[in-house]
Amino acid sequence: MSSKGLKISKENEDVLTTESKNMLVDSDFDTFKIYKSGTLTLNVPEETLQEEEKEYTATYNHNLGYKPFVLPYVAVNIGNPATYTLNVSTSPIQYEVLTPYVVNDVANFQIPPGPFGFGPNFIFENIKVETTASQLKLVVGRTTYLLSGNQVKFTASQANLYYTIFYNQADTEFDLLS
Amino acid sequence: MSRIGMASSKPNENVLTTADKNLGWSSGFRTFKICKGVKFTSTGSKAHSLGYAPAFAIANPNLGILGMPYVYVDDTNVYCTSVSGGDVYVFLFIDPLDE
Numbered sequence: 001m002s003s004k005g006l007k008i009s010k011e012n013e014d015v016l017t018t019e020s021k022n023m024l025v026d027s028d029f030d031t032f033k034i035y036k037s038g039t040l041t042l043n044v045p046e047e048t049l050q051e052e053e054k055e056y057t058a059t060y061n062h063n064l065g066y067k068p069f070v071l072p073y074v075a076v077n078i079g080n081p082a083t084y085t086l087n088v089s090t091s092p093i094q095y096e097v098l099t100p101y102v103v104n105d106v107a108n109f110q111i112p113p114g115p116f117g118f119g120p121n122f123i124f125e126n127i128k129v130e131t132t133a134s135q136l137k138l139v140v141g142r143t144t145y146l147l148s149g150n151q152v153k154f155t156a157s158q159a160n161l162y163y164t165i166f167y168n169q170a171d172t173e174f175d176l177l178s
Numbered sequence: 179m180s181r182i183g184m185a186s187s188k189p190n191e192n193v194l195t196t197a198d199k200n201l202g203w204s205s206g207f208r209t210f211k212i213c214k215g216v217k218f219t220s221t222g223s224k225a226h227s228l229g230y231a232p233a234f235a236i237a238n239p240n241l242g243i244l245g246m247p248y249v250y251v252d253d254t255n256v257y258c259t260s261v262s263g264g265d266v267y268v269f270l271f272i273d274p275l276d277e
Contacts, residue, residue, distance in 0.1 A: 008183060008184065008205040020211070020213075020272045021228075021230070021272055021273060021274055021277075023211070023272075024183075024205050024206075024207075024208060024209075025184075025205050025209075026211055026272070029211035029212055029213050029272055030211070030212035030213075031209055031210065031211060031212065032209075032210060032212070067238065069235075069237050069238075069269075073236070073239045131238075168212070168237075168269075170237040170238040170267055171237065171238050171265070171267050172215050172267070173215050173216065173217045173267070174214065174215045175213075175214050175215075176212070176213045176214065177213050177214065177227065177228075
């Protein structure tokens with residue numbers, strides 16, 4: 001630990017002797033520092049598919065040169081029932097997405113309780129947020145496995161991601177206690 | 179807000195009178211203080227040496243075939259039970275998890 005720095009302790013704690021966990025401010029440690037917040041919008045077209053995997057991507061070029069920490073976390077969203085309805089009685093099958101939708105609202109939603117496949121057929125949209133050393137990516141993928149010549153018609157949709165990129169590097173090891 | 183401390187406001191805001199949301203930084207508020215970045219290349223545990231369960235955040239929540247990496251802590255270790263999306267990095271905070 002450094003012997004010089006800025007420290008402010010919690011009320012009723014002696015800043016010279018208290019443990020680090022009782023500090024409000026302690027320059028021995030790192031903090032989250034926001035680099036950029038904003039909105040990524042991805043328009044996905046209407047299309048009819050049979051047995052395909054397609055991806056659509058919107059990007060923001062942060063150009064930090066390393067992979068930054070980003071919020072929100074976005075888990076895989078497989079046919080989130082909050083955003084879609086599936087009508088299998090029509091031909092082609094209708095996959096209608098409630099649009100526009102906010103990715104943050106469904107970010108932690110994982111495999112839904114309801115069916116996203118029926119029989120040997122399989123249909124879903126998924127949402128990913130990926131970061132690289134230069135870009136933040138919002139990716140919407142469509143996957144269909146349909147037998148017997150079935151087709152599915154996806155409606156057009158718009159995904160909006162409210163993101164925060166931090167200066168903090170996501171993929172690094174360090175120890176500020178030693 | 180405490181009566182003694184330090185604060186800085188956003189541009190064009192009076193630090194003495196502006197609403198808390200317009201402060202760029204203030205010692206009157208708790209902030210997470212990052213003390214370690216821990217890397218998992220496989221599932222398992224790593225000692226954190228804090229003696230209490232610290233707050234934490236997954237730094238790179240890569241999706242794998244098993245979904246998001248699952249991470250938890252206790253007084254001794256930080257644990258990772260899935261690395262199906264690749265190496266997992268975890269920020270550990272000096273701040274206790276239960277405060």
